[in-house]
Amino acid sequence: MLSRRVKSSAATDKVAPKTDETGVPVASSMFAAVLGIGAVSAAAYIVEDATASSVPPFHPKSQRFDQSSFLGRFSKMLLACDPRLLFYTEAQVREAQKLLESYKDQDSSMDRALWEAQRIVNAALHPDTGEVIPRPFRMSGYVPYNGPICVAMVASTSTPALLFWSWTNQSQNALVNYFNRNASSPMSNETLAKSYAAAVGSALLVAFGLASFIQKKYPPAQAKALLRWVAFPSAVIASSLNCYIVRSPEIESGVPLQDSNGNIVLEGATSQIAARRGVESTTASRAILQAPVYFLPPALLSMGPLSRLVATKPSLSVPLTTFLVLTAFGLGLPATVAIFPQISEIPVKDLEERYHHSRDPVTQQPYTTLFYNKGL
Template sequence: MEYPPFKLGSSRFDQSQFSGRFRHLLDLTDPRPLFTSQKKLDASIALLENFKRNSLPPGVTDKELWQAQKIKQSILHPDTGQKILMPFRMSGYVPFGTPIVVGMLLPNLTFPQMIFWQWLNQSHNACFNYSNRNATKPTPTSRFVAGYLGAVTSAISIAVGLSYLIKKSSSFSPATKLMIQRFVPYPAVASANICNVLLMRNNELTEGIDVCDENGNVVGTSKIAARQAVLSTAGTRVILPAPLLIIPPIVMSLLEKTRFLQRNPRFHLPFNALACTLSFGLALPACIALFPQYASIPTKDLEPEIQAVTSEKTLIFNKGL
């Protein structure tokens, strides 16, 4: 069913299947809620409050309830209830992030230009992570600063270092150098993502994360589950930028060989922007949907004190995105 019976706080798509997770993430990254008026937002919040109190007006449909929840979740932080700035919402990630990806993939970037785009990309990521953080527990600002500085430093160092080595190499022709140079943003961003995850979530490795039974009841706090969550998330962050930073360069290298683009070089930037937008809009949710956010782990692999308080064979934990 396109709009199943409404359940507050749940997804209307089956999260046990890739197709359901993909459609859920497409729904989250839909940019249309960016233009929601304050009046529409207030009406959506009021409708959800009426649902909670079992006082819905006659004629309200499940479709209206699902759309009201989508509007609220795309604009307000779930913990603080405050508005998230437009560039740092899930619904704003593609429209505000695409120009940055286009900038990183421009041909023949100078070192200052490369530093600027890598800095801007990591700054956008840092603000996005902070704006969508878990605010149920206080997190020192120093941890976000450390993650930001680590990500910026690693991204710029690798991008500039690889570019310098490529330009100084005598083993490649100018055309080959240009081709290889297109793919430099990927290792820079991937390494920065790993650095960011390890620095930002270091407290989970030292303090552990909650593990729950199938009903969502917290059984205990596990450092073993935390290590698996952080490492798997770091692995996911390596996969995420691959389609965004590899597919457009391949597409553009093929288009540049066509007679049309050779005769009309002014269309290079619009075509590059279109390739980045399509990759961003489809590949990003597809990559995130590969792995469920909530992972399971055999109880026998966890700490003895957790094994002692439950008879469940497997427990569940929030891996993170």
């Protein structure tokens, strides 16, 4: 009898998935995260390869994709969020930068290579400062670096663990917002520190304050049911506050305006009206991003083959959720950013008085529309 029990235990050890003390399959969840990152990279590869034969002639101030359409903006952002861009070293980025500088010496056979070089440079260097963006805070690093944090949040069941990983998540969000802001108007270190503290503090207050209120207000069974609906509104509010507070110093300092050729209008002047529009549109895109992340995975898991698979193998629930969340996040991010053009236009009549009489220096015609970089 003892021999049978030993053999049975040994057999169970061979087939049981590795879990932590909470019973979460950590290894398979991490593998699912890698697959989710791979799915986003595969989508970017497919879009780049499918459009390779129809790339327009390269020019540093033009666009590979039509930015007047959502599909064009989505394609551009999907390629910008491609995790494979993280593998390029700074030396390779600088080489790509040199290739761009010599674009006038290249013939049409180099158009695709030049567009790719521009993609590599834009992914690693800030467009306003030219400084290298740390990998965890690049748009291409959003999914891979946020992936382990998502898995840790899924695996956390204690309040201290949830607080720690939520703080980590919101800190990363704040730094991504900061490193991808419109940096043409400088901010003091004191302003940045206050913005960060306010953004992360308010985000955590919203996320856990609402949950604590429900747990205290309602009986355990009812509270547990209600808590299922807390994640989405708290994430929308937290992410929106995070983005708005970190980017809000731009509103006070303003952003420079450009003409249709990318030339600065009124050198040294900035527009607070354009800055506010840029911050508000970016904040809106961060709020909308939560919808595919929170609604798509549970919807897919509740229907068809995936529903039956989870019913027969409950241990696959967390890995499948991890894969779907990362894929939805990786595709939802460029989709929501693409709602608003990065180089946005604004009618001159809606701007400050000093811009109302500005003229094109070549044609001497008054401007009717100007442009600004809203950031990402």
